[in-house]
Amino acid sequence: MAVTILFLGPLRDLAGEATYEVDAPLDWAGLLDAVGPEVAAQLSEERVNVACAGKVLGDKTELSAQDGDEVALLPPVSGG
């Protein structure tokens, strides 16, 4: 089993794929490492949120994803 990293919106273009599969467990440092420098730079911005197992994290640096969890990277939502 593994952790699935899901890229939403413009982050998908940067990542070049919709999802990555990485080994569990996955923490913040591991996430930054797994997604590559371009996405990692975006992730470090406050306006980018991270959800784990369907819940948006209050503090994304406390990420602690386990086997089977989906980690979604959420760029700012588009305006109208």
Place this chain on the structure above:
Amino acid sequence: MVRFSMVFEEVRLLHEPFSPQEYIEKTANYTITKGGVASFTGYVSADGGVEALELSHYEPLTQPGMEDLSWKAQQRFELKALTIIHRVGLMRPGEPIVCVSAAARHRRGAIEAVDYCMDHLKSAAWFWKRELKNGEWTWIEPREEDHADLARWR
């Protein structure tokens, strides 16, 4: 203040084109005693040479977020029925993207509930949009006005 009155609600993400009129009529018909129904429908605009719009979402957050918004609107306004419909996927100019319809005994509650839901859908709901112009896709960034719109309700 928490209201416990019965409100009929329909909150839905759609992957196919829809008829706003059907949902607006349904919203009115949910309430046997009628009153007033207000609604807003947003369509894909061809302004600026837009050829297509693509909306992506994240099901585990987007649908619960819309349900939470519906619940908050019901707490805030005296409603009889509330419908929130949002398209996702690829759309062409002229297709409806969003429809919010609210039924209430009095017009003010219905109109304000629609305004409230639209402001939150535009700036706080989990949707990412990109548009196709001259054969090129561009992601739409958040706008300052959207945050100002949201601040009206705080």
